[in-house]
Amino acid sequence: MATVSVRHVWKEYGSAVVLENVRLEIADHEFVTIVGASGCGKTTFLKMLLGMEQPTRGQILIDGVPIRPEPDPDRGVVFQRYSSFPHLTVLENVMLGLELRSSKLTGKLFGAARREARAASMAMLESVGLAHAADRYPAQLSGGMQQRMSIAQAVIRKPKILLLDEPFGALDPGVTADMHELILRLWEENRMTIFMVSHDIQESFQLGTRLLTFDKLRVDPQSPEAYGASVTYDMPLTRRPTRPHPLPA
């Protein structure tokens, strides 16, 4: 269960207004896709959901409770790049979340607990199709495989909300189609609420159950930073595709 309420949220840096008066009610198990021109505040919005940035005004609530002003395991994230740990193998990367949960002092598990976490992580890797690469380091993986690993790493902690910041932006089109299938499956299996920022409109329509566009409502040509962006379109996508259409080759 994770509903999200965004209540009159503003984000300002000094005199520059990035977001103004964003109001949203997001239902449980929604797949929200967010599009907009670059610099329109969609990444800032995601960062606020994550707790990396705080709203200047307004409030964000998850299940009616104000979010913690720092990242926590309720909110998983997959960035476009750099969200894996280069010193850990693929398996260790996925296991990390389980180890951090159970071992406060060393962040490592031993013995039976380790075997259990290992088995759970292998099952997760199996499900994202990376079991064969479990012992490799992230640097030895292709871009698509790295993103699969990042997703597995985030999902294994069973976050209520999964935030995706252009996760497929750097991938080849063929790989992207596979990734769409994967993320939809995990979304169904784990009943997460997903927010995905994308610059690919087609992808946003394919994956989302609700599509938001961010743009400026007003523009002052004398001072372009005077007004911030807000949600200009909020489209429920009634067609809920269980599978994305395959892209033309």
Add this chain to the structure above:
Amino acid sequence: MRRLINQHPGRAAGLALGVLPFVALLVLYVVASQLRLAENPDDKLLPALGKIASTFHSYAFEEDSRTGRVLFWADTWASLKRIGSALVISAMLGMVLALTIGVVPRARALLSPLLGTIAMIPPLAILPVLFIVLGLEETAKIALIVIGIAPCIARDLALRVGELPKEQIIKAQTLGASTWQLVVRVVLPQLWPRLIDSLRLSMGSAWLFLIAAEAIASTEGLGYRIFLVRRYLAMDVILPYVVWITLLAVLSDLGLRVLRARAFRWAEPER
């Protein structure tokens, strides 16, 4: 004809090119030495290789009549103990400081300006203070090296912590990492190979401070010996000692490089 930037020597040619300057230096020395000795057989400045070898033999394989010790190895052992303990202490100190400064913003605000200032103190300028406060024994010599290199290691490593992608730190928090867990599972393990790089770069200064300390107050050690025999113009002792120190430094550098490649495979650039 390809451009110079695209002409790569083969394996054998590369090796030969690397050895060439060493051979050239050796030949240059032998020729110069012979020229000087032909003019004055008692010349002490550039002793013949044979003279160096016989002196080295007596230093390295015969007991000193006064102390009953084999001087060369006693000196080597004394110096290695000092520089070894100083490097270990500096590494640990640098690591702890860097982690504190790099990870905790309040600690950074508190300690960063202090560390930056301490790093600017010329260590040799406070050598007398160390001798006065810590006495003339081992502690002062080790302290000099530590003061000389630990702040640089700490600052270098703190910068490395800052270079870790922000995404990694955020991701770790979304996986539930506390500050302590973030340090032990994410930051510290990624800092080990950086520490080795940092130690390799500090090695030159470490030897400098060791020899300075030994030259001023010591009863044994490689630096002590060099400065002791200097008053007799004993180049036949000084030169092999310098070569030996260089060799020790080169070997420890190589050892650290191999250790990095073996122990931190993930940090090696892809081949």
